[in-house]
Amino acid sequence: MMGMPKQLDVKNIMVQNVEDGPWAGCAVLFLRSCHTMNLLSLYKNTQGKFSVFKVIKLTLTDSAGGLEGYEILKMHDADPLLGVEVKFVDASACRRFLESYGSGAVQQSLSQHASRLLTDSQALSVETQLKAGIHTLDVCIHNLDLCLQHIHQSQPERLRDDEITELEQQLQSQALGHLPQPPTIPQEEIPVPDNCFRFQEKVFENRMLEPGDLQRFSNGVGRDWRKVGRTLGKECRALNGPAIDNLAYEFEREGLYEMAYQLLNRFIQAEGREARLVRLVRALEENKLTSLAENILDIHPR
Numbered sequence: 001m002m003g004m005p006k007q008l009d010v011k012n013i014m015v016q017n018v019e020d021g022p023w024a025g026c027a028v029l030f031l032r033s034c035h036t037m038n039l040l041s042l043y044k045n046t047q048g049k050f051s052v053f054k055v056i057k058l059t060l061t062d063s064a065g066g067l068e069g070y071e072i073l074k075m076h077d078a079d080p081l082l083g084v085e086v087k088f089v090d091a092s093a094c095r096r097f098l099e100s101y102g103s104g105a106v107q108q109s110l111s112q113h114a115s116r117l118l119t120d121s122q123a124l125s126v127e128t129q130l131k132a133g134i135h136t137l138d139v140c141i142h143n144l145d146l147c148l149q150h151i152h153q154s155q156p157e158r159l160r161d162d163e164i165t166e167l168e169q170q171l172q173s174q175a176l177g178h179l180p181q182p183p184t185i186p187q188e189e190i191p192v193p194d195n196c197f198r199f200q201e202k203v204f205e206n207r208m209l210e211p212g213d214l215q216r217f218s219n220g221v222g223r224d225w226r227k228v229g230r231t232l233g234k235e236c237r238a239l240n241g242p243a244i245d246n247l248a249y250e251f252e253r254e255g256l257y258e259m260a261y262q263l264l265n266r267f268i269q270a271e272g273r274e275a276r277l278v279r280l281v282r283a284l285e286e287n288k289l290t291s292l293a294e295n296i297l298d299i300h301p302r
Helices: 010-017 039-044 046-064 091-103 105-117 144-153 162-175 211-220 222-233 243-250 256-274 277-286 290-296
Strands: 025-033 070-078 081-088 126-132 196-199 202-205
Touching: 025 039, 025 105, 025 144, 039 046, 039 070, 039 081, 046 070, 046 081, 046 091, 046 105, 046 162, 070 091, 070 162, 081 091, 091 105, 091 144, 105 126, 126 144, 196 277, 211 256, 211 277, 211 290, 222 243, 222 256, 222 277, 243 256, 256 277, 277 290
Parallel strands: none
Antiparallel strands: 025 081, 025 126, 070 081, 196 202
16 A cells, blocks of 8 residues: 655745746835935936936945846836836846845945945935835845745836836946046035035034034134124124124123124024024125134034
8 A cells, every 4th residue: 555645845845946947036125315315306306317226236236246137127206215126037146135135235335335426425324125026025034035935926017117228228338438427416406404404515404503603603703703793684683783883892892702702692692593503604605704614513624
């Protein structure tokens, strides 16, 4: 009498066979940048589109171990995220990508390339999420076989977008020297949060003026305190008319430091919560006192 056949472990067979023979699968990498950079807005911008694509292409090449084994099919708006649909045509390249993703190397590579190509040396943090079909791979990323299975089961539903084809051709032409390196994207193109302002291509919090600002201003402004006062007075009633001359008369004996101190102190008292850092910095810029603005913002010469 023949024995009963052994029960097969279907799950193990699926995992073992997932890399056998012709292989293809699809995953979507979702990206969201933090703080001062919005990758989605930048990609929608004509000037920024190529640079964002290049950052993602370089990152995928780093993590997949070369240009072969994958292709970008589409980049789409998943507000506030930027979605990148990737087709893998080689299981080994896909496994290398998953290993890099699980170790944090993909996120690190994204941040490094973005900081170099998009923000001109400013550090940039990028958040990521990886999905294959209905499966969020971040929750099982350390089970590479399961992730490969999910990606393999998620077959691409479309051909590569024409826009991606054009960006690929532009990147190849640049690599061959047919196109000059695109200039760094002007900082003006990058949205600045409402509570911040830009000075010398850097972003600063537009906080209320503090005692330290008073001291640095009073120590550094010298005889130019009147000019700065008149600039501030354009939008501050407390410094209009003879107010500045009265300050000079009242505190003449105490010297320039005290006159400058009382000027800015009166501005702060009159404007309250509207006595913001950006107003002082712009007044200093208008009067060609850039070095004093740098001192107040704690910018050190390179």
